[in-house]
Amino acid sequence: MSTSTPLRTALIGVALAATALVPLQGAALAAPSGTNTAATAASSSVSGIADATALALARSLADPAWNREVRRAALAADSVGLAGLTDDATAPAGRKLAAPIASADRGVATAKGLGSGAGSLLRLGLADASMRNRLASGAAPLVAAVPSDDDGRSTFTAYDSRGAAHELSLDSAPGRPVYLVDIDGAKAVAEGLKVIDKTLESKGLGTLAPAATSNLAAASGIDTTRIDSVRIGDVQEPFFKGDAEIFTLVTGFGKDGKPRVDTVEMPYLNKEDTTYYPGQVLVNWSDYKYDMADAVMMEDDGDTNYQALAKAIATVLLTITDQGVYIPLADALLEAIPTSWWTDDPDYVDSWYTLAKSSSGTRNGAAGNGWMTVSPYHVPEL
Numbered sequence: 001m002s003t004s005t006p007l008r009t010a011l012i013g014v015a016l017a018a019t020a021l022v023p024l025q026g027a028a029l030a031a032p033s034g035t036n037t038a039a040t041a042a043s044s045s046v047s048g049i050a051d052a053t054a055l056a057l058a059r060s061l062a063d064p065a066w067n068r069e070v071r072r073a074a075l076a077a078d079s080v081g082l083a084g085l086t087d088d089a090t091a092p093a094g095r096k097l098a099a100p101i102a103s104a105d106r107g108v109a110t111a112k113g114l115g116s117g118a119g120s121l122l123r124l125g126l127a128d129a130s131m132r133n134r135l136a137s138g139a140a141p142l143v144a145a146v147p148s149d150d151d152g153r154s155t156f157t158a159y160d161s162r163g164a165a166h167e168l169s170l171d172s173a174p175g176r177p178v179y180l181v182d183i184d185g186a187k188a189v190a191e192g193l194k195v196i197d198k199t200l201e202s203k204g205l206g207t208l209a210p211a212a213t214s215n216l217a218a219a220s221g222i223d224t225t226r227i228d229s230v231r232i233g234d235v236q237e238p239f240f241k242g243d244a245e246i247f248t249l250v251t252g253f254g255k256d257g258k259p260r261v262d263t264v265e266m267p268y269l270n271k272e273d274t275t276y277y278p279g280q281v282l283v284n285w286s287d288y289k290y291d292m293a294d295a296v297m298m299e300d301d302g303d304t305n306y307q308a309l310a311k312a313i314a315t316v317l318l319t320i321t322d323q324g325v326y327i328p329l330a331d332a333l334l335e336a337i338p339t340s341w342w343t344d345d346p347d348y349v350d351s352w353y354t355l356a357k358s359s360s361g362t363r364n365g366a367a368g369n370g371w372m373t374v375s376p377y378h379v380p381e382l
Helices: 005-020 037-043 046-060 064-076 082-087 092-111 129-136 185-202 211-220 306-317 330-336
Strands: 122-126 142-145 155-159 165-169 178-183 222-232 246-253 259-266 280-284 293-299 348-355 361-364 370-379
Touching: 046 092, 046 122, 046 142, 046 155, 046 178, 064 082, 064 092, 064 122, 064 129, 082 092, 082 122, 092 122, 122 129, 142 165, 178 185, 185 246, 185 259, 185 306, 222 348, 246 280, 246 330, 259 280, 259 306, 280 293, 280 370, 293 330, 306 330, 330 348, 348 370
Parallel strands: 142 178
Antiparallel strands: 122 178, 142 155, 155 165, 222 280, 222 370, 246 259, 246 293, 293 348, 361 370
């Protein structure tokens, strides 16, 4: 289904300008003096901060004692928080990194449009489990930021302890151990959805139903749509990216007649071509005016800026008024998404139109990249 011509016209300018809604802040690990404007902007993005962190960490591994500490941590767990690793370091090189890592964490939170409570987000782990034996045997590791799949590159840059750069293929795991500096995606999504909720509520697009209209529902419980099972297809993640970080935006008209968006965190949905059975509530119908809602499933891809996303969505939805009949809002939400998301990576996973309170059974996504089995589920009052 598509939006009406007047609505689509109103959306065009917002969709094109959305990427400029939140300016990037200065990098925590600064770029070298003399860099040009483009390089400075890149250094203040999530990927730029992660790359600067990877280079600083690689150089610090010239200290043998610190090198051994990092190796032990990397072999003991799939990933470890860099803030905790440097805070607990006994080697001088590790302790020296603690303040820059804390600053880098703050830079990542700013670049992702998160609040001050996001805490430590940068993590470190091996690029592939096949590297464990070589690392344990003493092979000298390289360090890299998890590459962005937005730019269509076939290689990524890793650094050695001298700071020298090595170009590695994205298509297969390299023979040499590689530490990857990455973002704690689960924490970023959880904090990011709080930002979206708070922003949309401040615009009147996610407020709770008025008490006078919800007393009857409260007396007998609430009607919901539950996800009994769900499966997504190819999220095009290369070998080093690990789990996907999925969330869903449910949109429809609230009791007050305004568009509303509800965020649904889906931390379990982290592998492609795998069926999950969450029994998770997707839609709370007591908050909606019409017996229809749409769902748009998204993935956090590292550089996702939740403040920009929330403002873009609000800007578009505030132009839509209740016409007395249900209007699908998924198209409007998709057109509001910052244009930087529409690149080679699958930040948009799939969408489901016209879910009803009575919807039951398997519903295929409009993009053909996923399906959900849903059922009506009444939540009784205690």
